[in-house]
Amino acid sequence: MACKRLLEYRFAIETTEGLMLSNDILRSVRYILKANNTDLARILALGNVDATLEQIAIWLRKEEEEGFQRCPDIVLSSFLNGLIYEKRGKDEAAPALTAERRINNNIVLKKLRIAFSLKTDDILAILTGQLFRVSMPEITAMMRAPDHKNFRECGDQFMRYFLRGLAAREHAAK
Structure with missing residues (x-):
């Protein structure tokens, strides 16, 4: 019985690809940074993504919440690129980081x-x-x-x- 519940739990928290949702990672990184939605928008802009505060709020919603929308992989990849630029600085001599279409x-x-x-x-x-x-x-x-x-x-x-x-x-x- 406990094993069955464990399997149901594991199935419920994994997406069809077996990866964490981009939304979960975005929420976790936001918590790590103690950032607000404006900070996330600034970091996304560093990664060449223009997102409104309303769109960011939608991506930060949990799966069971009304209006949930999955954060596209390319947006998460661009956000992480922006985070690298935010934390380490942008090296103009180095080639720009590319955003992956599929992220794992x-x-x-x-x-x-x-x-x-x-x-x-x-x-x-x-x-x-x-x-x-x-x-x-x-x-x-x-x-x-x-x-x-x-x-x-x-x-x-x-x-x-x-x-x-x-x-x-x-x-x-x-």
């Missing part, structure tokens, strides 16, 4: 790692602080190219613990 947890993890200047040791410490067991080789495998033989897909559970741990780390630092 591995891409989100890589972009957050860049934006918050995290090393693999930092990611391991964040997850260990959340009592999530993971090894250093597992983390580096998630950072590899998808066609690499040692590539590992970043799962939803890993991403949730990482986002929760990153929030705890950022809030403790301020």
Whole structure:
């Protein structure tokens, strides 16, 4: 019975692709930054997306709320690019970051790692602080190219613990 409930819960929190919703990630990053919708609009503008405050409010709604609308992957990718520019500055000599049309947890993890200047040791410490067991080789495998033989897909559970741990780390630092 408990196993059946667990399976129902896991099915309910995953999308059809088995990835966290872009909306969930956007809400989590907003919480990590302690940002408001105006801040999100500014970061989106850095990523070359013009979004109204009303549209951002719709993307921040939960699935069960009235008027929920899924945040497009390209918007989340552009937001994360804008976050990189916000946190690290824009290097005019380097080519502009491109927004991916399809985004997955591995891409989100890589972009957050860049934006918050995290090393693999930092990611391991964040997850260990959340009592999530993971090894250093597992983390580096998630950072590899998808066609690499040692590539590992970043799962939803890993991403949730990482986002929760990153929030705890950022809030403790301020």
